[in-house]
Amino acid sequence: MITVERLCKSFGSLAAVDDVSFSVNEGEIFGLLGPNGAGKTTSINMICGVLKPDGGRVVIGNKDIWLEPKAVKRTLGVVPQEIAVYEDLTARDNLNFWGSLYGLSGGDLKSRVDESLTTVGLTDRAGDRVKEFSGGMKRRLNLCMGLLHHPRVLLLDEPTIGIDPQARLNILEVVREVADGGTTVLYTTHYMEEAQELCDRIAIMDHGKILTVGTLDELTRLAGEAEVLRLTGDFDDPSIRDRLLALDGVRVLKVDDRIAVLSVEAGGPGLLEVLPRVLAADLGVEDVSIQQPNLQSVFISLTGKELRD
Amino acid sequence: MRNIVTIAVHDLRLTLSDRGAIIWILLLPIVFATFFGLVMGAGSSPADATASLVVVDLDGSVVSQSLIKDLAGEGVSVTELTPEERSTNPDIVRTLVIPESFGEHVLAGEQQTVRFEKEPDTSAEAALVAQARVVAAIARTIGRLVVASADVEDGAMIPADLFSAVDVSPDLVTVETRLAGRATVIPGGFAQSIPGMAVMFVMLIALTYGAASISAERVSGNLRRLATAPVSRGEIVAGKICGRFVVSFFQITILMIVGLIAHWTLGIFIGDHPFQMWLVLLLFATAVAPLGVALGGWIQDPDRAASVGVILTMVMAAFGGCWWPLEFVSKPLKTLALAFPSGWAMRTLHGVVSFGQTLGEMRLNLLALIVFGVVFGILASRSLRVD
Ligand SMILES: Nc1ncnc2c1ncn2[C@@H]1O[C@H](COP(=O)(O)OP(=O)(O)OP(=O)(O)O)[C@@H](O)[C@H]1O
Ligand SMILES: [Mg+2]
Numbered sequence: 001m002i003t004v005e006r007l008c009k010s011f012g013s014l015a016a017v018d019d020v021s022f023s024v025n026e027g028e029i030f031g032l033l034g035p036n037g038a039g040k041t042t043s044i045n046m047i048c049g050v051l052k053p054d055g056g057r058v059v060i061g062n063k064d065i066w067l068e069p070k071a072v073k074r075t076l077g078v079v080p081q082e083i084a085v086y087e088d089l090t091a092r093d094n095l096n097f098w099g100s101l102y103g104l105s106g107g108d109l110k111s112r113v114d115e116s117l118t119t120v121g122l123t124d125r126a127g128d129r130v131k132e133f134s135g136g137m138k139r140r141l142n143l144c145m146g147l148l149h150h151p152r153v154l155l156l157d158e159p160t161i162g163i164d165p166q167a168r169l170n171i172l173e174v175v176r177e178v179a180d181g182g183t184t185v186l187y188t189t190h191y192m193e194e195a196q197e198l199c200d201r202i203a204i205m206d207h208g209k210i211l212t213v214g215t216l217d218e219l220t221r222l223a224g225e226a227e228v229l230r231l232t233g234d235f236d237d238p239s240i241r242d243r244l245l246a247l248d249g250v251r252v253l254k255v256d257d258r259i260a261v262l263s264v265e266a267g268g269p270g271l272l273e274v275l276p277r278v279l280a281a282d283l284g285v286e287d288v289s290i291q292q293p294n295l296q297s298v299f300i301s302l303t304g305k306e307l308r309d
Numbered sequence: 310m311r312n313i314v315t316i317a318v319h320d321l322r323l324t325l326s327d328r329g330a331i332i333w334i335l336l337l338p339i340v341f342a343t344f345f346g347l348v349m350g351a352g353s354s355p356a357d358a359t360a361s362l363v364v365v366d367l368d369g370s371v372v373s374q375s376l377i378k379d380l381a382g383e384g385v386s387v388t389e390l391t392p393e394e395r396s397t398n399p400d401i402v403r404t405l406v407i408p409e410s411f412g413e414h415v416l417a418g419e420q421q422t423v424r425f426e427k428e429p430d431t432s433a434e435a436a437l438v439a440q441a442r443v444v445a446a447i448a449r450t451i452g453r454l455v456v457a458s459a460d461v462e463d464g465a466m467i468p469a470d471l472f473s474a475v476d477v478s479p480d481l482v483t484v485e486t487r488l489a490g491r492a493t494v495i496p497g498g499f500a501q502s503i504p505g506m507a508v509m510f511v512m513l514i515a516l517t518y519g520a521a522s523i524s525a526e527r528v529s530g531n532l533r534r535l536a537t538a539p540v541s542r543g544e545i546v547a548g549k550i551c552g553r554f555v556v557s558f559f560q561i562t563i564l565m566i567v568g569l570i571a572h573w574t575l576g577i578f579i580g581d582h583p584f585q586m587w588l589v590l591l592l593f594a595t596a597v598a599p600l601g602v603a604l605g606g607w608i609q610d611p612d613r614a615a616s617v618g619v620i621l622t623m624v625m626a627a628f629g630g631c632w633w634p635l636e637f638v639s640k641p642l643k644t645l646a647l648a649f650p651s652g653w654a655m656r657t658l659h660g661v662v663s664f665g666q667t668l669g670e671m672r673l674n675l676l677a678l679i680v681f682g683v684v685f686g687i688l689a690s691r692s693l694r695v696d
Contacts, residue, residue: 050536051696070539078537084530088326097319101312101538129326145534 001026001153001184002047007056009042016042018208020056024186024201029179031199032188033295039208040188041081044157047186048078060153074102077151077183081158083142087131091122091141094130095148102149112148119174120144136167143171147178154178156187160194172198192295204299211302220293227271228253228297229278231260232287240283247281249274253300261300263293312540313548320552321559323522330518334560338510339567345502345632346577361386362439363404365395370412371469372450379446380405385439402428403439415454416467423447496634496663499578504658505631507564507590508651511557512597512625516618519553519601523693525611536695546690550599557594561587580662588668589661589675593654596678599685606692630655650681 002024009017017039024030032040045051047058049065049072058065065072085094095113099105104112117123120140130138143159156175160168175198179185189195195202196216203213212219229250235241236257244260245252249268253261262278264271271290279285291297300306324330362385366373381387395404406424414421425443427436453475457467526532535545565587571577580586601618608614626632628642629651635643636659646652657674660666668675 045533045696048537050533070541073537073539076537078534080530080534080537082530084534086323086531087529088323093322097315097322098538100315101535101540103311103539 001028001061002030002186003059004043004047005057005059007043007046007058008054009039009046009051010054015208017046017053020205020208020210022203022210022213024184026184027179027182028200029175029185029187029198031195031202032186032205033190033192033195033202033299034188034205035190037207038190038205040190040205041157042208043205044078044080044155044186044188048076048155049073075152077146077149077154079143079146079154079156079159081161081188083138085130085138085141085145088129090127090129091117091133091144092126094141095145098145099148104149112150116144116148119147119177121170136163139163139167140171143174147174151183153184154186156185158189159187160189160191168194192299196295202295204295204302206299206303212298216295219295219298222298222301227264228291228293229262229264229275230289230291231262231278231283231285232258233260233283233285234258235260235283243281243283247274247278250278251301253297254304254306259306261297261306263297263301312544313551316535316540316545316548317551317555320522320549321555324518324556330514333518334510334514334556335563335567338506338560338564341510342499342502342506345506346499361388361403362443363388363390363395363401365390365392365404365406367392367409368407368411370410371473372412372415373407375453375473376407376446376450379449380442382449383442383445385442385446403436405443412469415450416469416472418458418464418466496636496659500580500659500663501634503568503577503579504586504655504662505626507561508593508629508654508658509622509626509631510564511561511590511594512651513619513622514560515553515557515594515597515601516604516622517601517615518556518618519598520604520608520618521611521615523549523602523605524608524614527605527609527695528611532695542693542695543690545695546602546693549602549605549693550686550689553598553601554594557598558591561590561594565590581665582661585661585668586658589654589657592675592678593650596650596654596682596685599682599689602689603685603692606689606694625649625651628652634659647677650678653677653681 004023005021007017007020008015020039020043022030032043034040042051046053046056047060047065049058049069052066060072061075063072065076086097089097092113095116096109099109099112113126114123117126120143122137122140122144125133125137130141133141139159139162143156146154146156154175159175160171163171172194175185175187187195187199199216201213201215202219204211204219212222214222234257235244235255241255244255244262247262249265250262251265253263255261260283264274268274275288275290279288296306324334362380364377364380364387366377366389377387377389390398390401395401404424404426406426408421408423411421411423423443425440453472454467456475457472460471461467523532526535532545536542540548565583568577568579569583572579572583600621604618604621605614608617629635629646629649630638631651635646635652635655638646646655653674657668657671657678660671660674661668
């Protein structure tokens with residue numbers, strides 16, 4: 001449904017998006033996961049036809065968005081990362097304006113507006129000015145505006161930033177519903193839990209590049225089947241680091257002054273044997289936590305840093 | 310087209326949702342126009358002012374007294390003074406002096422000269438009004454003479470009692486007292502302040518609110534979001550320009566209605582062609598609407614955009630003749646005024662309001678406003694970026 005080919009964009013000498021390619025199948029929720037500054041928003045802006053790419057192309061439903069912008073945009077719903085609504089107008093006025101840009105009018109428009117207000121749970125605040133809304137309500141309206149015209153493809157740029165867990169669950173719920181209705185979703189986030197829970201397939205992005213693409217299973221297998229050990233202690237002494245690196249049966253994914261992340265090598269001795277060995281190595285470990293392999297460990301193994309760095 | 314209308318109507322709604330904007334759009338222009346209208350000539354205006362005039366009657370005959378009565382009948386407020394009173398009062402600005410034996414000579418059919426004196430540096434407009442009324446009163450006197458002479462032999466003197474018995478009804482001799490002397494009159498009072506303030510406030514709203522709202526929309530991400538909808542960039546630019554125009558249309562129409570009401574109820578002078586005035590103001594609005602959009606496109610920060618809009622408005626108002634009549638200024642400044650759409654608008658409005666010119670006669674002015682609109686439109690479409 002969405003095909004992105006060799007997309008590039010530079011700002012001065014900074015390659016914000018560098019040779020990015022991926023494709024999203026119809027009806028799928030596709031996650032674009034990456035830390036701040038990875039180039040997610042820049043990618044979305046090029047995909048939705050707002051920012052002209054330096055190179056590459058974007059095909060949505062067999063049409064190139066830069067060649068047939070109007071036809072493609074009619075099928076597209078976009079929810080930008082920055083809340084973009086008119087604060088001086090009511091929620092309903094915002095939606096009415098937005099809906100009429102997609103050719104909705106009269107009773108049709110009204111029923112769509114009512115429906116999407118219900119979807120995001122803003123019906124009883126529809127007549128209030130947006131500037132009186134809480135942050136979470138604005139976020140929901142921001143989302144609502146992207147759903148109004150029943151797009152076939154929905155592009156969501158970090159739709160859950162800066163809101164409480166309850167409101168976040170609500171938004172994830174809505175996205176899932178929309179996808180169940182057959183809409184193709186491209187979802188960017190820097191929360192790995194969201195990507196893990198929501199997305200059918202995930203692309204991990206950093207420094208403008210796609211590092212890997214796959215289902216959650218495929219990606220975690222990539223990092224090794226085994227568990228991840230996360231040690232806390234003083235690791236700035238080079239001799240301790242040497243001892244860490246010399247350990248058998250583990251792979252050091254990352255080490256800094258306070259944190260070391262090790263993965264237990266697949267096909268090796270296994271956690272029960274490795275753990276006592278680590279503790280006996282006199283590394284000054286203050287705390288150990290054991291994690292199942294997840295996107296975090298995938299990200300660490302790909303980049304040598306944690307997602308929240 | 311539908312998108313352009315949608316965006317334009319949306320813009321009007323956005324502007325009207327701001328209560329402060331209403332004050333600037335409607336209230337202040339009315340306050341300013343009233344203030345300047347009263348300050349600049351106390352509401353005197355070419356067609357309806359009652360001119361005041363001091364008359365020194367050295368003659369004191371039936372004829373001179375009849376002339377004075379006719380003057381009052383023409384709407385001149387006449388104060389009769391003796392030469393001594395006249396010379397001791399320094400505040401007198403206009404005087405009509407009727408010479409000795411004026412009546413005698415007139416009744417004998419000899420030509421006579423009355424003297425109209427005007428102090429320098431006093432209102433030329435009021436003087437012209439008074440002068441026109443004097444001419445009308447003299448015409449009436451001549452009318453009486455013509456009627457009375459019908460009963461008298463050729464060349465004979467008309468008896469005074471015959472003269473005073475003649476009843477000259479107003480329609481027997483009428484003189485058009487409207488001031489049609491083009492460019493010799495300087496519009497003052499409401500004839501200046503209403504067009505001046507209308508032009509200035511249309512410009513102020515288009516350039517400040519217009520520019521600030523465009524850059525605010527970019528800062529808030531709404532402009533970029535608009536570009537994700539099935540709307541072309543051209544439609545966005547056109548929609549925004551039309552939006553500013555729709556706001557001006559609303560403003561101009563309400564102000565014109567207020568003007569008409571003031572005219573009917575208070576007798577405020579707004580000229581004889583309010584509809585043409587409305588059209589000229591609308592054309593002016595189409596010329597400046599794209600300039601507001603262009604400013605908003607260029608200037609990133611909404612506050613800065615608004616302050617640049619204010620400065621530009623003040624410059625164009627001053628040089629365009631919104632504050633004082635252009636007929637008043639030196640030739641180079643008159644020429645400079647033509648560099649601004651406001652100058653062309655004021656010129657055209659004075660033509661409509663004070664000089665009785667038709668829009669057809671002023672088509673060059675209208676064309677100039679259109680050219681400004683096109684040039685600013687091109688600037689707007691270059692400057693408005695959505696990414
Ligand atoms: N208009 C711009 N001018 C200059 N640099 C830019 C511009 N937009 C983005 N960048 C840079 O491009 C890089 C990618 O930015 P982008 O906003 O795409 O990241 P992101 O993945 O969306 O990050 P976040 O999670 O913080 O939203 C960043 O280094 C950013 O500073
Ligand atoms: Mg972003």
